[in-house]
Amino acid sequence: MAGHFKQEDTKKRSRRPLVVGAVVGVLVVAAVGFIAWKVVFSPKELSVEVQEEPSSLVTDPPADVGAQEGASLPFSLSDVPTDAAVTEVSAQGDPAALSDEWTFGGDYVTIGSFPVDADTVFGSTTTTPDNSASYAASLIRRDGSATQLETPDLLGTLAWEPQDGSGNASRVVWRSSSMSFTPFSGADNWRVQAWSEETGSSVVLGTASDLNGTDETPMLDAEVVPTANAKNAFFASYRKEGENWVPSVLAYDLDAADQDATVLGEGCYPAATTEGALWAGDVASLDEALSYGTLYRWDGSESTPVFSVSSEGDTWSISGVWASDGYRAVSFSSSDATAGAYIGIWEGDFERCVAWLHAPAPRVIASMNDEWIVWGAGSELDNPGMFAFNFATGSTAYLGSAPGYSRPSIARDNNAVIVPECDGQNAAVFHVGVLG
DSSP: OOOOOOOOSOSSSOOOOOSOOOSSSOOEEOOOOOOOSOOOBOOEEEEOOEEEOOSOSOOSOOSOOOOOOOOOOSSEESSSOOOSOEEEOOSOSOBOOOEEEEEEESSSSEEEEEEEETTEEEEEEOSOTTOGGGOEEEEEETTSEEEESSOOOTTSSOEEEEEEEEEOSSEEEEEEEEEESSOOOSBOOEEEEEEETTTTEEEEEEEHHHHHSSSOOBOOSSOOOOEEOSSEEEEEEEEEETTEEEEEEEEEETTOSSOOOEEEEEOEEEEEOSSSEEEEEEEEEETTEEEEEEEEEEOSSOEEEEEEEEOGGGOEEEEEEEEOSSEEEEEEEESSGGGOEEEEEEETTTTEEEEEEEESSSSOEEEEOSSEEEEEOBTOSSOOEEEEEETTTOOEEEEEEOTTOBOOEEOSSSOEEEEEEOOSSSOOEEEEEEOO
């Protein structure tokens, strides 16, 4: 989940922000320790401060959203329709009014990730923000209450930072990483967790240490948020294969705690679907960064290609994949950061191309349901605008600007959104409301 973090070289790639930053010193992902495969936590209730907001969160919006259709794509896709018009989206437009709005955060005590509904947000909370080990994944509510979904190990050797997740009122999956005060190591000692409303408890599904036998798994140069359907949680990480580190898409059975990860293939950006998952593969190296040339569909047992990307000079590749019950979205980025990013949206399982959105940021961080997709540039500083696109009307709305924290999110089962507000220096304030 996005949080207060230290800005570092974010112009080329949008990296996942750190949640916790109130402690003295710079908190970074650590490469120490090992945790058990299955850990079950009981929920803990606490109170947080929220504020009702009668008006829209957006101030000083730019003049208009550029809806200049008719441009052509700089790349080609095989085997799927691509005939929708291209809409140029820039930091312009009337602000989107969020109904029934409320806010929280701004104090390092509560940090938001994604909305469950108009009254509930998944995020991270603490009562002692100066203690990095005290943060716990939580359900934060409009009425000021919060339920912690795990119990932080205040006496342990590791501090685990809860980070981005996805889900709904029935189940949430999220990732966390171990932290320390040591200099940044480039390692991502992650764990993937799941909370179920039915059981009322959280379980550690898998860890980097279990996958690779080390606490020094390198960080992927990508935004990877765990997603899940009714059976599996999906994630991506570097995986040790002999002497090599291979980017790999992983599946974890939500009903089996003592398991090895199922490796879908070499790739990144998994997105859960009702039947299985979509993910980006066909890995290549491009300008010292990994690129992905083929979208795959995993049906629960095997993966087959959906489409491949081709462009002059092989400069364009897949940089993000998202799915809802009735729609699919894939973003494409170039080795030339000034070329921006394209978001393709399809109805059904790629039966009809709905739209192409051309954003100025070289990479986008998005969230979608069956009515909207919302996105921003993540931790990038140069393109802080946040936007929403409605599938039925084809309209684009401006959500505001958040330098270094441009990452709105929308609920899976309703149109509640969370939009961060920050100045790139202080703790973020989170606005929650309903897109209409």
